[in-house]
Structure formats: C-alpha cells, structure tokens
Amino acid sequence: MNDLSEKVQKIAPEAQCTVRGNRIKIITPVDSVVKVAEVVKEYGFNHIESVCGTDYPSSNEMEVLYFVGSVEENLKSKVVILGSRIPRDNPVFPSLINIWPGAYFHEREEYEMLGIRFEGHPKLAKLLLPDDWDDKPPLRKDFHIKKWGAIEREDSGLRIERAVLHNPQPECIPTQSDFMKVKTPPLLERFQQALDVPDYDTLGRQLFQWVRRDERTIAISFGIQHPGSGHMRLVLGVDGDIITEVEPDIGYVHRGKEKMCEYKNYFQNIPLLERPTVHDSSGMLFPYVLAVEDLLDISDKVPERAKYLRIIMAEFNRLLNHTYWLAIMGIFTGHSTMFMWPMADRELIIHAAHR
CATH class of the missing domain: 3.30.460.80 (NADH:ubiquinone oxidoreductase Nqo5 subunit)
Known part of the structure; x- marks a missing residue:
C-alpha cells in the first residue's frame, strides 16, 4: 500500500x-x-x-x-x-x-x-424518502427525531404518516406503505395521466394513446415481491416481449437506524442492528460489537466465555439462515419435501440455541 x-x-x-x-x-x-x-x-x-x-x-x-x-x-x-x-x-x-x-x-x-x-x-x-419530504436532510446533526404525527396531502387527499420533534422511537420512520403511496418512479411519470382514470375502458384508451405516443413502450410495475418492507420492485418499460428500460425501486430499507443510534447508548443499539438480517442477527452484530470494543480498547478484557458463546450463537444463526433459504427455495420450486426437511432441522437448531 x-x-x-x-x-x-x-x-x-x-x-x-x-x-x-x-x-x-x-x-x-x-x-x-x-x-x-x-x-x-x-x-x-x-x-x-x-x-x-x-x-x-x-x-x-x-x-x-x-x-x-x-x-x-x-x-x-x-x-x-x-x-x-x-x-x-x-x-x-x-x-x-x-x-x-x-x-x-x-x-x-x-x-x-x-x-x-x-x-x-x-x-x-429521491431514493428512499417520500417525494413530498420538505424537511432538512435527516442525517444532518441539526435534524432532530420527531414525534409521531401526520400531514395531509391536499392535492391528492392521501394521509401520509411520518415523523413530526423529540422522542426517538422506531415508529417515527415512514412505513413502506406510506412510501409506496407517494413515490412515483420516473418511468411511471410518463404514464401518470393514463393511470389516473375513472374506469378500465378509459384506462385502456389512454394507455393505447400513451403506447402510440411513446413508440409502443408501456410501463409495468414488476413487484413488490414480498409484503415485507425493503423489497425491491422494478418498473419496466416494455415493447412487446422486449424490456427496453428498467427503473429500480429499492424499497424503504433505510429505517433511520443511523439517526436512532445517535440517541441511544451502546447496549440499546444492539436490537436495532439485529433487524437488517433477522435470520442471522448474531452475525450481523459482530462488525458493530467488535468495532465498539476496538474503539474503547477493551478487546482484551472481553471474557473468554463470552467470546466462545457469541461464536457458537453466530454458527447457530448461520445454520438457521441456510436451512431457511433452502426451505423457501423448495416452496418456490414446487418441492414440498425440500421445504419440510430443512424446516424440521431448523426446529432442532432453534431448540439447541435456546438451551
């Protein structure tokens, strides 16, 4: 170097x-x-x-x-x-x-x-926040976490729940449903007029006009693939069977964890950081815990028993993670046995981890 x-x-x-x-x-x-x-x-x-x-x-x-x-x-x-x-x-x-x-x-x-x-x-x-966000950039130090509240969108009548000062609680971050209500990917903006219609006949006629106007390209929303938050969808521009444009909508995955961590101590942050990978929460915590120990210069003071225990829990979580994705893949591919066997093994691992 x-x-x-x-x-x-x-x-x-x-x-x-x-x-x-x-x-x-x-x-x-x-x-x-x-x-x-x-x-x-x-x-x-x-x-x-x-x-x-x-x-x-x-x-x-x-x-x-x-x-x-x-x-x-x-x-x-x-x-x-x-x-x-x-x-x-x-x-x-x-x-x-x-x-x-x-x-x-x-x-x-x-x-x-x-x-x-x-x-x-x-x-x-815009990438993560709602389109109508009119406050300071949220990760600036002079932006403070706000109490739960709501504002009304007069132009559309949509009620958007979002953060409105103090009381740092996880609920103060906009939900995925709120995000989807107000966020319009750029590719869909060209079709907004066609989508805002009173009935299906009118929708069909206006979509046909948009297709003619846009050289046969139409917009298709592919996803969201799962009802949970943060899952990506793709807005596709298609000409017949050919995909001509892709506009990724990555979902509201941010959740404001960095901001919430500023209001909490070391131990209070641990549950927050377990959330991004629910099935491998112990493994997710390792970078955070080890970094804090190094910064405080206490790595040599961590008890040997604690080191062994967290390694064992991380290995249990790793096995749980693998059995989970393998079982889910079995469901998606139509193999019910492939779902049942990993899930049965997963139960044994969960019982062992609880002990």
Whole structure:
C-alpha cells in the first residue's frame, strides 16, 4: 500500500495518506479527488463498497468518504478510503460514478440523507424518502427525531404518516406503505395521466394513446415481491416481449437506524442492528460489537466465555439462515419435501440455541 501512497503523492502533493495494515486512507482537497480516484482505480481497486457522508456542524464542514475494494485476488483483503471535506453551507462534491459505476445509488443516498450534491451525477433524484419530504436532510446533526404525527396531502387527499420533534422511537420512520403511496418512479411519470382514470375502458384508451405516443413502450410495475418492507420492485418499460428500460425501486430499507443510534447508548443499539438480517442477527452484530470494543480498547478484557458463546450463537444463526433459504427455495420450486426437511432441522437448531 505504500507504493500506492507514493503514486498519490506525485499527482496530489497536498493529499494526506495514512497506511495502516491493509488499509490506506487518502484525504485530499476536493479539486484533486477525481484524479486521485483514477490512480486508485488504475492500481486495481475496482469495486466500490460504500460511500459515507459525515456532518461536522461545529467546523461547518461535511466529509465524504469512498470505501473502495477490489475483486483482484492480490487486493481482495485491502481497502482504500478516499475522501475530502467540503463546506457545509455549499456541499458540492464531484461524482465518481464514471470511475466506479457502483457508486450510483450510494451518491443518491448521500444526496438525500445529507444534502450533498454530486456534480456530474446523471440523476440526483429521491431514493428512499417520500417525494413530498420538505424537511432538512435527516442525517444532518441539526435534524432532530420527531414525534409521531401526520400531514395531509391536499392535492391528492392521501394521509401520509411520518415523523413530526423529540422522542426517538422506531415508529417515527415512514412505513413502506406510506412510501409506496407517494413515490412515483420516473418511468411511471410518463404514464401518470393514463393511470389516473375513472374506469378500465378509459384506462385502456389512454394507455393505447400513451403506447402510440411513446413508440409502443408501456410501463409495468414488476413487484413488490414480498409484503415485507425493503423489497425491491422494478418498473419496466416494455415493447412487446422486449424490456427496453428498467427503473429500480429499492424499497424503504433505510429505517433511520443511523439517526436512532445517535440517541441511544451502546447496549440499546444492539436490537436495532439485529433487524437488517433477522435470520442471522448474531452475525450481523459482530462488525458493530467488535468495532465498539476496538474503539474503547477493551478487546482484551472481553471474557473468554463470552467470546466462545457469541461464536457458537453466530454458527447457530448461520445454520438457521441456510436451512431457511433452502426451505423457501423448495416452496418456490414446487418441492414440498425440500421445504419440510430443512424446516424440521431448523426446529432442532432453534431448540439447541435456546438451551
């Protein structure tokens, strides 16, 4: 990683490079970010893992960090953290999707949650929040969790339940049903007039007009695939049997966990972080728990018994997870026996875990 640091210093002498183990952190002025990113990509780091924004109101700054990995065998264990600080009152950052296309949704999320504008991004549109969100970006420090309330949409009569100050409770985050009521993917906007009709005959006539006007392309909502929250649907533009456009609607998966964690202590956050993977909750907690232990410098103080117990629980959860997906696949493919056997084994594992 030291040779990468030297290459970065040659093209951006003002960049600050910190190498620690298999990680390198590069903080550079915002006008040097693109050329540094190109060097990092040429070195072999070709997989964007996440984009993280942080609000620092005390210094009137925001920080944007790109976490970049690689699918190359010799770089799989290494991570580059590339970023810069920008003014909080004018948070503009160059988009890096031309270098790492996988940053597309990450940049949209940071735009929506922190108000960071990524110059050059082809579509900085709503991703997770309702279309009528008119408050501050929710992950900014001066946005406070609000009491449960409601507003009325006068234009459509829809009642949208959402957060309205204090009392940090999980219920204050909009639900998936609220989200689906107000969010219209861009591809469907062209067909909104055709969909807002009093009867099926009128719908058919107007859809036919839209088909003629749009060169035979019509919009089909494919999904949601499951009634649970956060499941993706696809809005498809089709010409006959050919899919010509795809507009992903990734679902309301955010749930405001980052914001809620700011209002809770270490132990209170644990149930929140078990939720993203219900069938492997112990495994999901490992990154959080180990990170907190390292930050507090108490890793060597964790009792040996606790270490063994959490490894055992993680293994139980891993087995539960595998038996669950295998059983569900059996149902979806019409194999009832394939469903029953893994579920029977799953019951044994659950009893063992309870003991």
